Amino acid sequence: xxxxxxxxxxxxxxxxxxxxxxxxxxxxxxxxxxxxxxxxxxxxxxxxxxxxxxxxxxxxxxxxxxxxxxxxxxxxxxxxxxxxxxxxxxxxxxxxxxxxxxxxxxxxxxxxxxxxxxxxxxxxxxxxxxxxxxxxxxxxxxxxxxxxxxxxxxxxxxxxxxxxxxxxxxxxxxxxxxxxxxxxxxxxxxxxxxxxxxxxxxxxxxxxxxxxxxxxxxxxxxxxxxxxxxxxxxxxxxxxxxxxxxxxxxxxxxxxxxxxxxxxxxxxxxxxxxxxxxxxxxxxxxxxxxxxxxxxxxxxxxxxxxxx
Amino acid sequence: xxxxxxxxxxxxxxxxxxxxxxxxxxxxxxxxxxxxxxxxxxxxxxxxxxxxxxxxxxxxxxxxxxxxxxxxxxxxxxxxxxxxxxxxxxxxxxxxxxxxxxxxxxxxxxxxxxxxxxxxxxxxxxxxxxxxxxxxxxxxxxxxxxxxxxxxxxxxxxxxxxxxxxxxxxxxxxxxxxxxxxxxxxxxxxxxxxxxxxxxxxxxxxxxxxxxxxxxxxxxxxxxxxxxxxxxxxxxxxxxxxxxxxxxxxxxxxxxxxxxxxxxxxxxxxxxxxxxxxxxxxxxxxxxxxxxxxxxxxxxxxxxxxxxxxxxxxxxxxxxxxxxxxxxxxxxxxxxxxxxxxxxxxxxxxxxxxxxxxxxxxxxxxxxxxxxxxxxxxxxxxxxxxxxxxxxxxxxxxxxxxxxxxxxxxxxxxxxxxxxxxxxxxxxxxxxxxxxxxxxxxxxxxxxxxxxxx
Ligand SMILES: Cc1cc2nc3c(=O)[nH]c(=O)nc-3n(C[C@H](O)[C@H](O)[C@H](O)COP(=O)(O)O)c2cc1C
Ligand code: SF4
Ligand code: SF4
Ligand code: SF4
Ligand code: FES
Numbered sequence: 177x178x179x180x181x182x183x184x185x186x187x188x189x190x191x192x193x194x195x196x197x198x199x200x201x202x203x204x205x206x207x208x209x210x211x212x213x214x215x216x217x218x219x220x221x222x223x224x225x226x227x228x229x230x231x232x233x234x235x236x237x238x239x240x241x242x243x244x245x246x247x248x249x250x251x252x253x254x255x256x257x258x259x260x261x262x263x264x265x266x267x268x269x270x271x272x273x274x275x276x277x278x279x280x281x282x283x284x285x286x287x288x289x290x291x292x293x294x295x296x297x298x299x300x301x302x303x304x305x306x307x308x309x310x311x312x313x314x315x316x317x318x319x320x321x322x323x324x325x326x327x328x329x330x331x332x333x334x335x336x337x338x339x340x341x342x343x344x345x346x347x348x349x350x351x352x353x354x355x356x357x358x359x360x361x362x363x364x365x366x367x368x369x370x371x372x373x374x375x376x377x378x379x380x381x382x383x384x385x386x387x388x389x390x391x392x393x394x395x396x397x398x399x400x401x402x403x404x405x406x407x408x409x410x411x412x413x414x415x416x417x418x419x420x421x422x423x424x425x426x427x428x429x430x431x432x433x434x435x436x437x438x439x440x441x442x443x444x445x446x447x448x449x450x451x452x453x454x455x456x457x458x459x460x461x462x463x464x465x466x467x468x469x470x471x472x473x474x475x476x477x478x479x480x481x482x483x484x
Numbered sequence: 485x486x487x488x489x490x491x492x493x494x495x496x497x498x499x500x501x502x503x504x505x506x507x508x509x510x511x512x513x514x515x516x517x518x519x520x521x522x523x524x525x526x527x528x529x530x531x532x533x534x535x536x537x538x539x540x541x542x543x544x545x546x547x548x549x550x551x552x553x554x555x556x557x558x559x560x561x562x563x564x565x566x567x568x569x570x571x572x573x574x575x576x577x578x579x580x581x582x583x584x585x586x587x588x589x590x591x592x593x594x595x596x597x598x599x600x601x602x603x604x605x606x607x608x609x610x611x612x613x614x615x616x617x618x619x620x621x622x623x624x625x626x627x628x629x630x631x632x633x634x635x636x637x638x639x640x641x642x643x644x645x646x647x648x649x650x651x652x653x654x655x656x657x658x659x660x661x662x663x664x665x666x667x668x669x670x671x672x673x674x675x676x677x678x679x680x681x682x683x684x685x686x687x688x689x690x691x692x693x694x695x696x697x698x699x700x701x702x703x704x705x706x707x708x709x710x711x712x713x714x715x716x717x718x719x720x721x722x723x724x725x726x727x728x729x730x731x732x733x734x735x736x737x738x739x740x741x742x743x744x745x746x747x748x749x750x751x752x753x754x755x756x757x758x759x760x761x762x763x764x765x766x767x768x769x770x771x772x773x774x775x776x777x778x779x780x781x782x783x784x785x786x787x788x789x790x791x792x793x794x795x796x797x798x799x800x801x802x803x804x805x806x807x808x809x810x811x812x813x814x815x816x817x818x819x820x821x822x823x824x825x826x827x828x829x830x831x832x833x834x835x836x837x838x839x840x841x842x843x844x845x846x847x848x849x850x851x852x853x854x855x856x857x858x859x860x861x862x863x864x865x866x867x868x869x870x871x872x873x874x875x876x877x878x879x880x881x882x883x884x885x886x887x888x889x890x891x892x893x894x895x896x897x898x899x900x901x902x903x904x905x906x907x908x909x910x911x912x913x914x915x916x917x918x919x920x921x922x923x924x925x926x927x928x929x930x931x932x933x934x935x936x937x938x
Contacts, residue, residue: 221713221867221912222866222867222868222912223867223868224867224868224869224910224911224912225868227909227910235908235909235910235911235917236909236910238713241713242713243715256905256909259902259905259906259909260869260905260906260909260910262906263869263873263902263903263905263906263910264868264869264906264910267868267869267872267873267876267906268868268872270872270876271872271875293890293899294876294879295879295890311690311691311861312690312861312862313861314857314860314861316853316857316878316882317879317882318882318883318886318888319878319879319880319881319882319883319886319888320883320888322876322879323875323879344868345865345866345868345871364708365708365865365866367865368691368693368861368862368863368864368865369860369861369862369863369864369865369871369874370860370863370865370871370872370874370875371865372864372865372866372871
């Protein structure tokens with residue numbers, strides 16, 4: 177395979193053909209933030225937090241999707257890069273509840289982002305209000321408060337909740353439900369512009385939609401917008417306590433495929449099930465049985481019988 | 485708009501409809517559009533037939549010089565066609581001003597087939613209505629140009645992506661395509677056209693973003709109209725992932741004169757950097773708004789005079805050049821020669837040919853707020869800088885309009901400058917990249933919040 181030589185922040189780096197600029201940055205251990213990129217999904221380059229400056233290019237480029245080219249000269253910490261990353265953080269922070277996105281607070285600090293520059297948050301939308309927005313029409317307010325995606329949580333099944341005021345529209349769930357893993361296509365982006373949102377067909381509740389409850393969307397969601405109901409209930413009741421949690425790796429017992437499961441457990445109750453995104457069998461994706469079919473291990477009878 | 489059932493091509497758009505005009509249309513007569521002027525100051529090339537030759541008759545098209553460009557293309561060959569376009573320095577009229585010859589050459593040289601030729605007839609830039617005139621009044625010209633494009637690029641399938649709100653254009657194009665097929669000018673290889681090339685018409689669903697070339701491809705493919713990151717460029721991986729030439733209607737129609745008469749004749753008017761003529765859509769407070777064909781290099785003030793000058797007694801306030809994605813210039817720019825190179829040097833753009841004139845009677849701030857609302861509404865919503873940035877920009881203008889800035893005017897302008905920079909630098913496509921340009925230029929050139937409480 178051909179090798180490509182790039183210069184990043186003055187350092188020479190060589191990567192194999194087909195690598196992205198992000199791969200090259202990581203090879204040099206340059207800490208490059210990402211939100212919408214994931215190793216087990218096709219890059220959609222929509223969040224723009226990973227932008228870098230390419231010499232000779234009119235605009236900044238998304239490092240997560242842009243393929244490395246011979247001779248590229250790149251800067252990852254120029255004024256322009258810092259400004260765009262700061263604004264992306266401020267625009268997200270002022271319109272979405274990013275409090276559970278794990279990289280957000282440190283990044284806001286690193287880039288000196290102040291979402292409150294755009295004013296206090298406007299009131300949340302009522303249930304169903306955002307879904308009724310008509311493309312090309314919106315209420316223009318007085319600009320004193322910052323429009324945001326605040327809205328009530330959607331709880332329509334026992335397995336996972338959809339808290340779209342935490343949705344940064346990274347498209348990961350759509351990709352996981354579609355071509356990249358599940359091929360079910362139960363959810364997609366609907367609406368346009370600021371009204372764009374993740375939706376089932378015609379806003380049908382999940383149990384009536386094409387959804388097969390594999391939970392792969394939950395597995396990839398970076399903001400906590402999609403969350404196990406068990407976890408969401410605990411958080412609501414104030415019982416969520418990460419210091420009391422452990423993670424245990426096991427193999428799913430349902431069939432012979434051999435998917436690795438990581439069980440997150442608090443007070444002897446499973447609160448979340450994931451699979452490592454670099455696992456050779458799952459690529460991080462599971463089916464409904466491995467993801468949600470664990471109630472039986474928590475039955476008192478099963479626990480009494482121990483390992484039998 | 486008048487439609488008579490049972491006959492083709494009697495749906496007519498003629499603006500203000502008085503009884504005499506409606507009766508004439510019902511009687512089968514052709515009623516020229518009343519609302520828009522269709523004029524030229526130099527040679528009539530793009531508008532040679534518009535409003536003068538029956539757009540529903542292939543015989544009338546042939547009798548008025550039609551198909552001669554195609555015939556010459558077959559004589560000079562594929563390379564000859566591309567050579568003429570390069571010599572004529574033809575660049576795209578859809579807004580981005582990319583050299584058309586280079587685009588066609590890149591498609592022709594990309595080995596993976598099939599190749600496609602797409603006509604971008606989505607015409608949704610606010611203040612733009614020039615393609616509509618060509619589509620409605622000279623549909624055969626577009627078909628002939630696309631056949632030449634198919635020949636030069638090696639594409640066998642063409643698409644016309646038509647703005648959904650252009651029903652008359654759809655009807656006339658379908659009619660013209662059917663007649664062209666029957667005459668052997670379109671479709672399978674034929675004696676007069678020894679290569680296969682056909683066209684399919686697709687109608688948009690009312691989204692501005694679908695005029696962006698990669699979103700347009702996504703839309704034709706049946707996906708949500710979202711722009712794709714470039715590279716790869718459409719000439720290498722466009723429609724269905726195949727090499728695709730995408731061109732604006734006016735660009736394609738301009739090909740006809742160049743191929744038929746040669747680049748040297750084409751350059752008889754215009755400037756050395758921008759040979760030939762251009763359609764401008766003059767609107768706003770002028771006496772005769774309409775589509776004007778003028779040689780490149782015509783001064784902005786001359787064009788406005790051609791449109792009858794200012795319509796009222798109020799003095800000129802400013803001019804929006806190039807559409808919502810363009811820039812405002814002040815009255816000091818009336819001597820600006822309208823050419824790509826002069827516009828660039830002045831920090832302006834010709835964009836899609838919009839010349840929107842505002843006299844002092846037009847309140848500027850609501851106009852700016854309308855532009856901001858437009859971008860917010862038309863953003864596809866894919867990327868953060870544009871999806872949220874256009875909302876924040878509109879909110880900021882609302883605060884200034886209400887005289888209640890966060891901090892003071894200077895603080896708001898600094899915030900807008902940062903926002904604009906991030907949208908320009910980090911957005912995926914041209915929509916987000918230009919969403920602040922008209923507004924930022926107005927604040928600098930026209931000082932609306934400084935001068936008065938307008
Ligand atoms: C948001 C957006 C909207 C656009 N709309 C149109 C349009 O309606 N018609 C058009 O010809 N080009 C439009 N363009 C430009 C096209 O992307 C493309 O550059 C053009 O069709 C290429 O044709 P040309 O080289 O002949 O100009 C638009 C671009 C952007 C970013
Ligand atoms: S649970 Fe699976 S099928 Fe249902 S929406 Fe999520 S990814 Fe799609
Ligand atoms: S729900 Fe989560 S994964 Fe889906 S787009 Fe929103 S933030 Fe991304
Ligand atoms: S810049 Fe705007 S219109 Fe273009 S891809 Fe991003 S969100 Fe969509
Ligand atoms: S991580 Fe690259 S654009 Fe989101």
